[in-house]
Amino acid sequence: MIRLDNISKQNGRQLLFIETSAALQRGEKIGLVGPNGAGKTTLFRMITSKEPPDEGLVLVDRGVTIGFFSQDVGEMSGRSAVAEVMEGAGDVSAVAAELRDLEAALADPDTTDFDAVLERFGEVQARFEELGGYALEGRAREVLDGLGFSQEMMEGDVGKLSGGWKMRVALARILLMRPDVMLLDEPSNHLDLESLIWLENFLGGYDGALLMTSHDREFMNRIVNKIIEIDGGSLTSYAGDYEFYEAQRAMAERQQQAQFERQQAMLAKEIKFIERFKARASHAAQVQSRVKKLDKIERVEPPRRRQAISFEFQPAPRSGDDVVNLKGVHKRYGSRVIYEGLDFLLRRRERCAVLGTNGAGKSTLLKLATGHLAPDTGSVALGGSVKMAYFAQHAMELLDGERTVLQSLEDEFPRANQAALRGVAGAFGFPGDDVDKRCRVLSGGEKARLVMARMLFDPPNFIVLDEPTNHLDMATKDMLIAALAEYEGTMLFVSHDRRFLAALSNRILEVTPDGVHDYGGGYTEYVARTGQEAPGLRS
Template sequence: MVSLSQVEKSAGGRLLYRGVSLRIAPGERWGLVGPNGAGKTTLLRILAGEEEVDAGRVSRRRGLTIGYLRQEAVGQADETPLLVHVTGARGELAAIEAELARVEAALAAGGPRERLAALAAEQGRLFERFEQLGGYDLEARAEAILHGLGFRRAQLAAPVASLSGGWRMRAELARLLLTGPDLLLLDEPTNHLDLASVEWLEAHLRTYPGALLLISHDRTFLNHLVEKIASLEGGRLVTYRGNYDAFERQRAERRAVQAQAAANQERAIRDAERFIARFRAQANKARQVQSRIKQLERLARVEVESEAPSVAIRFPQPPRASRVAVELKGVDKAYGETRVYRDLHLTLERGQRVALVGPNGAGKSTLMKLLAGVERPDRGSVRLGSRVVRGYFSQHTADTLHPERTVLEEVKAVAEGRTETELRALLGRLLFRGEAVEKRVAVLSGGERTRLALARLLVRPPNLLLLDEPTNHLDMAAREALAAALAEYTGTLVLITHDRHLLGRVAREILAVERDPDGRAPATVTLFPGDYEAYRRAQAEAARPAPRPEGRPRRPARADRAARRRAKAEVNRLRREVARLEQELEAVMAEQEALGARLADPELYHADPDGFAEAARRHEEAGARAAALTEAWEQALAALEQAEAALGEGVPRMR
C-alpha cells in the first residue's frame, strides 16, 4: 500500500535517519515510537507526502487515500459551523449532491420524453451512489463521532473559529474519521482528549477497516490498538511484532542477546590475540597464527545498542503534616453566568491518592486551582491543614516559566537554601547536563519545559502534590519515570491525567466530577473508593439496563439477528487467526530449535565466524518472533473464547 525503501533524512543539519525501510499493508496497525527529537513526526510527514526525502524511495499505491492528523492545528479557522465543517470532508458526496440538484432542476424544466427518461436514469444512479457512500446518514454519523470526541449538541452549530486549539484538533480528527481514508496517520491523537474521549476513540479505531500508523506516548492506547511497532533507534528503524509491552520485552531480550554475543566475541578475540602473541615467533605455528590474524581482520564486531539517557525522578520525603491536608467547606465558584460549583464540601486527608476524572469542561481544573490556592472561591472556604506545603503543576505551568532565564536560574528562583551543586545534580537527573543548564527557557522544547517545571517542584518537598496533566510533552521513558516516582510518593496526591497507565499505577480513589451536557447546573463531585478500573466497572454496572421481566419470550428483532450474524462472522475470523498464528508459531519454533542446535556446536565459531554471527542473529530474531507470536496467539485465543461463549461453540487448542 505504501512503502519506504532505504530512506535518508536530515533536519537542521542533523542526520535523523539513514537506510530506513518500512512497508504498510492494508489493514495493518502500526505504532511509531522513539525518543523526542528522533524524527517521528518527520516520518509521518514523509508518508503523508508533505516532506521530501534526501535519499531513498517512497512508493504509494495508485489511488491510495491518506488522512493525516497533525499534533497542532494548522491554518486559520473560518466561520463555517462545526457540523458543516466535518461533513464537508466527504467531497464526493458534496459533488453528488450538486449533480442531483442539477438533474432535479433539469427534470423540473421539462423537455422531450427521451431526455427526461435519461435524466431520471441518471438521477437513479446518483441516488444509488449517494446511498452506497452513506450520504443519507452522513450527518448522523458525523454527530455520533463529534459526540464521542466530547462535543455537546449546542456546539455543532458554532463556528470553527470560536473553538480553542484543542477543540479544533478534535474537529479535524472527526473529519478524518468520517472520511475513512485507506491509511490513517495520527500524530499524538490523544493529546487534547479527556479520558472518556480517549476510550471512545480507542473503541472506534479498533473497528476501523483501513490501515493505521500512530505516534502516541499513551502506553495503554498503543497496547490496545497496534499489532506492530516501528522504533526509531539511533538513526535506524527497527520493527517488532506485537503491542508496546511486547515491543519492550523483545527489545530488552534483543539487547541482552547482543550484549552476550558481544561478550562472547570479546573473549574469542582475546583468545585469538593471546594465541598470536604467544606463537608469532614460532615457525611451526605460522600457519595457525596467520589464520587467526585473517579471522580477526574479517571479523564483524557485534554492536551493542546504547541505552538512551533516562530521566530519574524522585520526590523528596515530604514533611509530616496534620491528618487533614485540605478542606473545602460550602464552596461556590462561577465564571460570569456559568456556575461551576455550588455548596461544595470536600476533605482530603494525609496520604490520600486521588484522581479527578470527568469530561473536559466539567470543572476538574477549576477544582484543582481551588485546592492549589490559584483561584479563590466566591463563597465558602478552602483551608490547609497544619504544616501542609502545596506543590502545584498545571497544564500551563511550563508556559509560565521566565523565557529569558536559564534553566539553572529558573530553578534557583525557587530554591532558597540549596547549593548550586545540589541544583545541578537535580537538573542532571532530569537530563539537563553540562552546558544544558545554561540554555535559555525560550529555546526549550515542550518536553524540556515540562521537565524543568517538574524540577522546580522537586526543589521543595511538598506534602500536598497537585498535578494537572503532568505527562503532557513527556516521552514514554519520562512518563514511566514519573509514574514510578509518584507510586513511591508518601504525601497527599491529587491528579488529573488522561494517561490510564499512570492512573492505574498511582490513584487509589477516584473523584468523579460530572456536569449536565448543557453546563447549566453546577458540577457534582463524588468520591469512589478503589482504582480507575474499579470505577469503570461500577459505572458500567450502573449503566447496565435492568433485566426484562419474565414472561413470553420476545421474537428476536432484525437488529438482534444481524448482531448474531456479525458475532458469528467475528468467531470465524478469530478461528482463522488462531489457526494462522499456530502455524506461524510452530514454524518459527522449529527454526529456533534448529538454530539453537547449530549454535551449540563449539567448533562453529572458529570454523565459520560469519556463519556463527548470522546464526546468532537469526536465532535472536526467531526468539523475538516466537515471543510476539505466542502473545498474539494468546490474545486471539482469549478473544475467541469470549466470542464463542455467546454462541456455545468449542475453542481450538494449540497442538
C-alpha cells in the same frame, strides 16, 4: 499499501534513516515508536509527500487514500465545527460543494442552460447519495460528540476554540473521512478520558490501515497489532502490541549483550595469543592465521543503551493530618452551577484522583483546593504545615522565554548549587548542554518537564496536578510514576492516563451532573466496582 524501500534521510547533521525499509499492509494497525528526534514526524511527512527521502523510494499503491492528523492543525475560522469537519470528508465534500453550486444555479433566473444544469444536478445528487452525503452531517456530529463537543460548540465558530479543541476538530475530519490509511501523530493528546476511550472503540472498528504515534501506553496496547521502532537510522518491526514489543526488545538486548561479551572474550583471547607469540618464528604461521581470522570476523555491536531517567524525592516536611478541607462550597459560572454545597476533606498521604466528564468541574476543584479560585460561598482551608505545589494546565505559558533551562531553575532556587540543579535538570530530560536551551525554543513536552522539575526540586508535602502527563513521552511518564509511587506526601490530581491513574491513586472522587461520589480504593478498584473506565461512559 505503503512501502518504504531502502530510504535514507538526513536532517542537518543528523542521520535519521540509513538504507532502511518497512511496509504497511491492508488491515494492519501499527504503532510507531522511538526516542524524541528519531524521525517519527519526518516519516509521516515522507509518506504524505510533504518531504522526499534523500535516497530510496516511498511507494503508495495506486488509488489509496491517506488521512494525516498532525499536531500542526493550521488556521481554522469562519465556519462552525460541524462544517469544518464535513469539509475534510474526502470526495463527498467536493460533491457536496458542486451540489450547492448547482442548487444555486437552478434557483437563479439568469441561468441559461437550465436543462443541462438540471441533468448534471441529477447526476451529482445520485453520486452524493451513493457516498452517503445526506447522512454526512449526522456522522460529523456523532464523531464530534464522541470527541467531547457539546451541541453549542459544534454550532459555534471554530476560530473561537482553544488550540486543544481545534486539534479535536482536525482529528474529527480524518475520522469522518475514513480513508484507506490513517496516519495519526499523537491523536491521544488533548483528549479527556471519555474521548480517549471513544477513540479507542472507533479505531478498533476501523477496517483500514493505521500508523500512529502515542505517548499513552494503554491506548497503544488496545489498538495496535504491530510496532515499528525507529532507532539509530533503522526501522525494526515487532508483531504484537506495545507491551510485547517492550518484552521482545529487552530480550533482544540481553541476547545481543551476551553475544557481544562472548565475542569480546574470544577476541581478547586471540589478541593475547598474537601478542605473546608474534615475535617467535616457530609460531609465525599460527599468528598470521589468527590475524587473518580476526580481520574477517564481523564485529557484534553492544546494544544501544537508552539513558533511563530517574528522580528521587528528598524527604518532605510532614503536614498535618488534614491537608485541605472544603466545607459547603458553592461555585457557579454565570447560570451554570458547578458545585452546590460540596464537602471534601483530603487527609495526609491520600492520593485522590478526580474523574469527571469534560466541563464537570475537575480543574475547578483543583483551583478551589489550591486557592487559585475562591468559592462563591463556603470555605476552603489548608491544614497545618502544608507545603503545596500546583501543576496547572497553563503553567508552561508562565516560563520566561529568554531564560535558559538552568537559569529558570536558578531563578526559582537561587541558593541551590549548580550540581544539584544540573542533576534535577538531567533527571527531567535536560542532560549536559541541554540546560542552555532557551525556554522559547522548548517543545510542549520539554516545557512540561521543566515546570515539573521546578515544582518538585524542593519537595512539597501536598502535590496538586492538573493533567501532568499531557505532553510527556513514555520515558518521562515512567520516571514520574516511579518517583511519585515512592512519594510520602499527599496528592490531588486529574489525569486521562489510565496507567498513571492505576499506579498512583488510592481514592477516587467522581464529579458528575448528579453530584460528587467518593470511592475508597484506587482507579483499578473503581473500574471493577463501577464496570466503567470513566464516569461519562455510563449508560
